[in-house]
Amino acid sequence: QKEVEQDPGPLSVPEGAIVSLNCTYSNSAFQYFMWYRQYSRKGPELLMYTYSSGNKEDGRFTAQVDKSSKYISLFIRDSQPSDSATYLCAMSLSQGNLIFGKGTKLSVKP
């Protein structure tokens, strides 16, 4: 079993839809949970990070962590064509190197 599992998609939604992206993980010692967005041929861009369990909101983005289920989610409200990208979840222990999911490719159609 891989440490971090993420459905690769692709996921295609109409503009304005609510998007739900998810990852599961196996290592209960993970403490920090991140979401990155990566446009084609670009470097990953940090969207949000959360420490331990709970929710965090930033504009149209909401990150949720459920440590009891080893499950994290990213919700995108009022999705826009500019949100079309690959979304990567990442996790770390306290020392910092990140373990990434393989990414979910999202396409938002106008």
Added chain:
Amino acid sequence: DSGVTQTPKHLITATGQRVTLRCSPRSGDLSVYWYQQSLDQGLQFLIQYYNGEERAKGNILERFSAQQFPDLHSELNLSSLELGDSALYFCASSVDSYTQYFGPGTRLTVL
């Protein structure tokens, strides 16, 4: 723009050769991380340096090595290159170890 710079953007080389990838972290960031991204493996952590010292190692091959210089820029050296080393190589920097900011990457093609 993350503030992390990487050179070169593209590298095309032959099997058996050696290349050097360069990274300049964001101003004030002491930690530099190197990652490899391939289609089948995704983003894989290679190595971390903190203020010139090696801090953590991931799945880095013995043919690969890195260092961080006093001005905090870092170099990743890849030697005896094989076809399977073709990938995107990213550098990231951070001040607090979990909010890592990635550079634009170097695309390495080994022919």
